[in-house]
Each structure stands twice: as structure tokens, then as C-alpha cells.
Amino acid sequence: xxxxxxxxxDNKTIQKIKRTxxxxxxxxxxxxxxxxxxxxxxxxxxNNLEIGKxxxxxxxxxxxxIDLNLQESKEGQQENLKGTEENIKKNEIQKKNEIQNxxxxxxxxxxxxxxxxxxxxxxxxxxxxxxxxxxSVEASNLENNNNNVVMNTPLMGKVIKNYAIDKLIxxxxxxxxxxxxxxxIEGKVDTPVKASLDGVIKxxxxxDGLGIVITIDHGxxxxxxxxxxxxxEMVKVGQSVKKGDVISGIGEGSGFEVAEGPHLxxxxxxxxxxxxxxSYVPVLK
Numbered sequence: 001x002x003x004x005x006x007x008x009x010d011n012k013t014i015q016k017i018k019r020t021x022x023x024x025x026x027x028x029x030x031x032x033x034x035x036x037x038x039x040x041x042x043x044x045x046x047n048n049l050e051i052g053k054x055x056x057x058x059x060x061x062x063x064x065x066i067d068l069n070l071q072e073s074k075e076g077q078q079e080n081l082k083g084t085e086e087n088i089k090k091n092e093i094q095k096k097n098e099i100q101n102x103x104x105x106x107x108x109x110x111x112x113x114x115x116x117x118x119x120x121x122x123x124x125x126x127x128x129x130x131x132x133x134x135x136s137v138e139a140s141n142l143e144n145n146n147n148n149v150v151m152n153t154p155l156m157g158k159v160i161k162n163y164a165i166d167k168l169i170x171x172x173x174x175x176x177x178x179x180x181x182x183x184x185i186e187g188k189v190d191t192p193v194k195a196s197l198d199g200v201i202k203x204x205x206x207x208d209g210l211g212i213v214i215t216i217d218h219g220x221x222x223x224x225x226x227x228x229x230x231x232x233e234m235v236k237v238g239q240s241v242k243k244g245d246v247i248s249g250i251g252e253g254s255g256f257e258v259a260e261g262p263h264l265x266x267x268x269x270x271x272x273x274x275x276x277x278x279s280y281v282p283v284l285k
Contacts, residue, residue: 149218151196151280152243154226155250155264157185159284163276172259181274182225182267183284189230189262190249195241196224196266196281204232210265211254214247221272227265228254 161169161184168177199218207213210227214235217223230251241247253261268277278284 149197149222149280150282151224151268151277152194153185153281153283154194154196154224154266155185155187155191156283157187157191157264160184160186160260160263163274163278165274165276171256182227182265183277184257184260185264185266185284187250187262187264189252192246193226193229193248193250193264195243195245195247197222197243199224199241201235201237201239201241201247204235204237206232207255209255210257211251212248216241216247221270223269225265225267225269227267228257228263 161180163183164180167179169180170176171178195216197216197218199216201214202217202223203213203215205213207227212229212232213225213227214229214232215223215225226247228251230249232248235241235247250262250264253259253263257263257265266277268275268280
């Protein structure tokens, strides 16, 4: 009877254990799997870390080796370049000595030296000649302007034809070489023309060669003449004018200067003779 009870109790215990195992077995298996996966991941991570360190060390070693090779190559190139430069300098010095010692070269140097000396001498002669010429021109101007009279320019503009009483210049209108008693100053039609100096209106006329012409007497044998003007109604004969007073305007080209276009023909007359206006009007020089 006791044996039966013991067996019955053992069977219950066994059944209870089986039920417990069946109930918790899944969680135990899952726990074991998780532990296995974690262990595997740790091992793989450690292995990858060691591989990365190995690769990094290998790269550093290769980089150091490459830098060392480059440094050695650079030093070798510098030594070769230095040697080449020294050879080039030696060759240049040698060639220079050969050229200097060559009789033909010495002859050429002597010729060049003589030519330079002659050039300096010629330049000095030329300068002396130019100075003499300038002095002659200044002397001539002083002779024309012996009272040191300074006139205002009757018109600000470009001188398109110079004074030429003792030489010939080409006339576009006449199509021939001729003299020119004054200077021509370029300007636009009706641009004001002003008296160059105080004086009295001596003459107002219409000329076949210069169109409308006004002459001013400044005293002491000095007169100025203004040709190719636009009007003769602004001043009258006998009227006194001051330096800078407007006496007329520029007209169209007329007479034997029609081809030059609008401009002022300006003359300076000293003791009945035409002289270079530039000797009296410094701004025109």
C-alpha cells in the first residue's frame, strides 16, 4: 500500500517536472541562442578590430616607405641639377673666355667702341647745332619783338598753317607752293575773334583773298590784321578797342584760303613789314 502511494507521488512529481520543462523550455532555448549570438558577435568584432589595426599599421609602413623613397629621389634630382648647373656655368665661362680671346671678337669690340665714341661726338655736335639754331630763332624773334610786347591770342585753337614769308608752303586752294604772311588758326564758324592788344580800328574791308578783314593799329608802328571773318558790323574805323574785346567771328573759308575751311587768318605787322605772330603771342608757340 505504501509502495503504491510512493509510486503515485513519484509519478506526480515527474509529471510536474515535465510540465515545467515543457512550459519553460522555449525560454531556455531562446536564452541559449541569445548567448551564442552575443558570443559570436563579440568574437567577430574583436577579429575585425585586430584586422583593422593590422591594415592601418600596413598603410603607415607603406606611407613611410613611399615618403622615404620620394625624399631620396628628390635629393638625387637636386644633386643632378646642381651638377648640371655647375657644368653649364663652366661651359659659359669657357666660351666667354674663348670669344674674348678671339682676334675677330677683339676687332669687333674696338669697332663698336669707336662707333660709340663717334656717335657721342656726333650727338654733341648735333646738340650744339640745335642750340645754335634755337638761339638764332630766339634772336630773330627778339628782333621782331624788340619792345617785348606780349599779345593775347585772338583765338584759342590749332595752328593749321604757319607764318612763311621767307619760304614756300603748299596752298590747298591755289594748288601750288606760295608764301604766307600770317598764321591760320582753326575754329568753328562764328567763334568770337578778340583783339590781341589795345588799339584803334584802322581798317574794315572785304578782300578778294581773305574775305572780311579788320586791321587794328596799336601804335609804335605795330598793327595786327584779322582775316576770314564772319561780320564787319561789330566795330567801326576809328573805334578804340581793348585787349580781349570781341571784334568779329570766324567765317567760312574764303578767297585763296577757301579750301582750309573755317579758320582765322592772323597777321602781325611791324613798321610796315609782316613778322611771325608767334614772336608776339607766346601761347601759339
